[in-house]
Amino acid sequence: MKDAIKTGILVLIIIIMGLLIFFVSGHIKKGVLLLNRNTLEVNDPTVIILKDRILGLDDIRKAYIKPDEINNDDIIKYLLLKLDSNDYKMMKVEPVKIECNISDKISFTSSKTCEIKVINNDVFNDYLFKMFNLDKKLAFNDFSYHGYSCKNDGSKYYCLVDNYKDDYVSYSVIKDAYEEKDKVVIREYYLRVDIGDNERCLKYFNQGYCMNSKEQEKIPLDDEIVKNDGVLYEHVFAKNGNSFYLVESFITNER
DSSP: HHHHHHHHHHHHHHHHHHHHHHHEEEHHHHHHHTTTTEEETOOOOHHHHHHHHHHHHHGGSEEEEEEGSOOHHHEEEEEETTTTTTGOEEEEOOOOTTTTSSSSSOOEOOOOOOOEEEEEEEHHHEEEEEHHOOOOOOOOEEETTTTTTEEEEEEEEEEEEEEOOOOOOEEEEEEEEETTTTTTEEEEEEEEEEESSSSHTTTOOHHHHSGGGGGSOOOOOOHHHHHHEEEEEEEEEETTTTTTEEEEEEESSSS
16 A cells, blocks of 8 residues: 555656656747847838738738748739839830720720830749749739739730729738847738728728728728737748748737
């Protein structure tokens, strides 16, 4: 009987010691990770550049994003809005009987002067590698997106530019950012408000704005509202030479 009691006590001591080692080693590991982190201020140049990349993800946001899982069309649409002014040329074409003829393959219908953005396919491939570290063959399909009607002739996109305003407004507040080894992590509260949904719109704005939002500028929201009602994203970027590319973006339950 005494031997059984001794054995039970010994087993209990071993279990307690094991748990203590587990928790202590976990805290030590967490402490080491935190020591290896270099906190970045919100106004740090790297954070500012990467925040702009994040905001461009509006239309492809989901619970978990990995660049190699985003389809080609969504990638091209995202890149279209991120191009630098040096990456394309603008041309104006006067319509003939409401037809703006660019070439034998490309034409657009418009009753006014056609403003066309011309972008080489190679530019998209360059940005694909620069922003997502992906080296794959893109399918250059025709599409319409955010005021652009784009057609491809095999080597270039010709995009008719028209006035456009989203039927939603989005808000972003950076929680924190840090650099760790060869990566930068930005955590961001994100709130998207569908202004086409009157009930949803009225939660944040007055009736006048909700009825005429297409004609008005975006109204600022208090940061605390974005933090309380938004989701918290964690965006992980890795270094690629002197720049960074997106590795993954996901929603975290941490507040």
